[in-house]
Amino acid sequence: MSAVPDCLDIDTDPSAYLALHRLLDERTADAALTGREKEIRARARETVAHEVAPRAARADETGEFVHDSVQALAAAGLCGLLFPADLGGTGDTHVAYALAMEEIAAGCAATSLVFMTQTHAAYPILVAGSQRVRRRHVPGLLDGSRYGALAITEPNAGSDVSSLRTTATRTGNGYLLNGSKTFITTGDRADVIVCFASTDRSAGRAGVSAFVVPGAQEGVGHGTPFRKLGMNGSSTAELFFDDVRVPADHRLGDEGGGWAVVMNSVVKSRISAAAQGVGLARAAYARTLAVLRSAHGNRLPAAELFALAGLRGRILQGRLLLHAVARQADAGQASTGDVGMMKQACTDLGWDAAVTATGLLGPRGDLAVLGLERCLRDAKVTQIYDGTNEIQRLLVGRETTRAMEGLA
Numbered sequence: 450m451s452a453v454p455d456c457l458d459i460d461t462d463p464s465a466y467l468a469l470h471r472l473l474d475e476r477t478a479d480a481a482l483t484g485r486e487k488e489i490r491a492r493a494r495e496t497v498a499h500e501v502a503p504r505a506a507r508a509d510e511t512g513e514f515v516h517d518s519v520q521a522l523a524a525a526g527l528c529g530l531l532f533p534a535d536l537g538g539t540g541d542t543h544v545a546y547a548l549a550m551e552e553i554a555a556g557c558a559a560t561s562l563v564f565m566t567q568t569h570a571a572y573p574i575l576v577a578g579s580q581r582v583r584r585r586h587v588p589g590l591l592d593g594s595r596y597g598a599l600a601i602t603e604p605n606a607g608s609d610v611s612s613l614r615t616t617a618t619r620t621g622n623g624y625l626l627n628g629s630k631t632f633i634t635t636g637d638r639a640d641v642i643v644c645f646a647s648t649d650r651s652a653g654r655a656g657v658s659a660f661v662v663p664g665a666q667e668g669v670g671h672g673t674p675f676r677k678l679g680m681n682g683s684s685t686a687e688l689f690f691d692d693v694r695v696p697a698d699h700r701l702g703d704e705g706g707g708w709a710v711v712m713n714s715v716v717k718s719r720i721s722a723a724a725q726g727v728g729l730a731r732a733a734y735a736r737t738l739a740v741l742r743s744a745h746g747n748r749l750p751a752a753e754l755f756a757l758a759g760l761r762g763r764i765l766q767g768r769l770l771l772h773a774v775a776r777q778a779d780a781g782q783a784s785t786g787d788v789g790m791m792k793q794a795c796t797d798l799g800w801d802a803a804v805t806a807t808g809l810l811g812p813r814g815d816l817a818v819l820g821l822e823r824c825l826r827d828a829k830v831t832q833i834y835d836g837t838n839e840i841q842r843l844l845v846g847r848e849t850t851r852a853m854e855g856l857a
Contacts, residue, residue: 459739460506460820463498469735470494470555473761478768481776486545489530493549496525497556505557508682509823512674514638515682518560519567522553523593528567531717532575536583537591543717543775547724551768554728555735558827559682561728563596565721566634566683570597572717573643573710574661577701582661586641598639598664600630600688601711610645610711611653615690617646617660624648624700626660626668626693632834636686637671639664644690645707657707661699668693679826716778718835719792720771725831726799727767733799733806733824734760740810740819756809760802767798786848789841796838799828 458465479487500521508515522528530546532538546568554561571590574583589595606612615628626646630636642662649656662669672687701710738757741749749757774791777783803825807814814821832838 459502459735461503463495463503466498466502466556467494469739470498470731472738473731473734473764475765475768477765478772481772482544482548483542486542486548489527489541489545490548490552492525493522493527493552496521496527497552501553501560502556505560505682506820506823508557508559509679510681510817512676512681514684515557515560515563518557518682519563520593522560522564523591528564528593529591531568532571532587532591536575537588543720543778544772546717547720547771547775550721550724551728551731551771554725555732557682558725558729558732558824559680561721561725562634562680562683565718565725566599567591567593567597568721569599569714569718570639570641570643573599573659573701573714574641576713577659577706577710578661579698582699582701586661590641595640596635596638596664597641597643598633598635598688599714600633600636600642600644602630602632603628604631610657610708613645613647613657615644615646616650617648617658617695619648620694623694623696624660626662626690626695628690630688630690632675632685633688634683634685636688637674637684639671639688642669642688643701644688645711646690648704652705654708655705657711658704659701659707659710660695661701662690662693662695666693666695678829679823680830715836716783716788719788719841720775720778722831722835723767723771723774723791723795726795726797726828727764727771729799729824729828729831730760730764730767730802733803733821734764736820736824737806737809740813753809756805760805763798763802767795771795784848786845789836789844789848792835793838793841793845796828796831799831800825803828 459469501518504518527549529538530541567590571587574586590597617624617626644660644662647656648658668691670689674684674686741753770791774783774787807821
């Protein structure tokens with residue numbers, strides 16, 4: 450076995466990429482998919498193979514923003530899956546969205562992060578914005594002509610929204626926004642910002658409101674992107690608000706209704722993260738299989754086959770959980786515990802699969818050219834954002850406690 454196996458055609462040859470990734474299409478999971486959902490997956494996979502995966506390694510190495518990859522996804526009609534046709538969407542299911550997210554993450558996790566942020570920024574506007582605000586801001590997010598950002602996290606307020614220090618003070622015809630946000634995906638280039646701020650610090654969560662803020666608005670400052678462990682083709686930056694004037698009609702929902710906007714959005718964001726976990730696990734499996742096949746042909750040694758069999762089973766389990774919770778979301782029946790278990794299990798899967806695959810290849814697993822260490826680096830942050838996995842376990846535990854309290 451050479452130091453660097455000749456298997457990298459999966460990054461540059463769409464046919465090789467497609468053939469390898471079809472090996473993890475499991476009949477057990479596919480049996481529950483509709484024809485339309487399979488069509489969305491096929492379109493996403495083809496787009497990724499031709500337009501996204503070939504750019505992924507360079508974006509990771511250079512930190513170059515994945516603009517061209519995101520534009521390819523938008524051109525394929527994939528950025529508006531959860532949105533109505535009158536805003537430029539296609540009105541598809543959460544399952545279809547999860548399938549597309551998995552495909553994109555398998556090819557380039559950084560691209561999947563920008564892709565999902567477009568949805569995460571547009572969705573609160575859809576559910577809580579006026580018709581005028583929706584029509585002004587959502588279509589550009591769906592066609593890729595504008596980038597969005599969801600501005601919640603602050604240096605001292607991440608999962609605890611009630612601790613936000615960014616304030617929105619009433620003026621005669623709107624609000625003045627002051628404060629800062631950090632770790633904001635696409636914050637450096639955001640054209641549309643959904644910002645959460647306190648309109649009443651004494652009221653905790655009940656004093657949080659949400660606002661749509663144009664990125665070019667006077668008083669909005671965009672920080673320089675951070676250097677990061679992974680997801681290097683996406684940007685993460687600070688945002689600053691200095692007496693930013695926001696019209697009253699750009700508030701989303703009622704004053705003090707920001708927490709409800711967050712809770713309406715977390716199902717989408719956690720499906721996104723969970724699908725990333727499954728996609729990254731599949732990428733790690735596919736890359737490992739390519740390396741081993743290059744060394745041993747189609748008859749792999751027993752030890753490697755056993756390890757891959759374990760990974761294949763776990764990926765199928767994660768995909769089934771992802772699809773089941775996404776289907777519950779389509780029916781409006783996904784509980785906080787369901788969503789928490791899905792997010793925690795699937796993102797842990799992405800990390801564990803990358804660690805296992807890297808170890809399976811020994812010292813070769815550490816080679817950047819093979820892309821496994823990129824899977825590992827990219828997977829780590831999925832356990833942290835959209836509610837850390839520790840927070841997910843806490844939410845699942847609370848749901849269990851409530852169920853026990855209901856026992857006779």
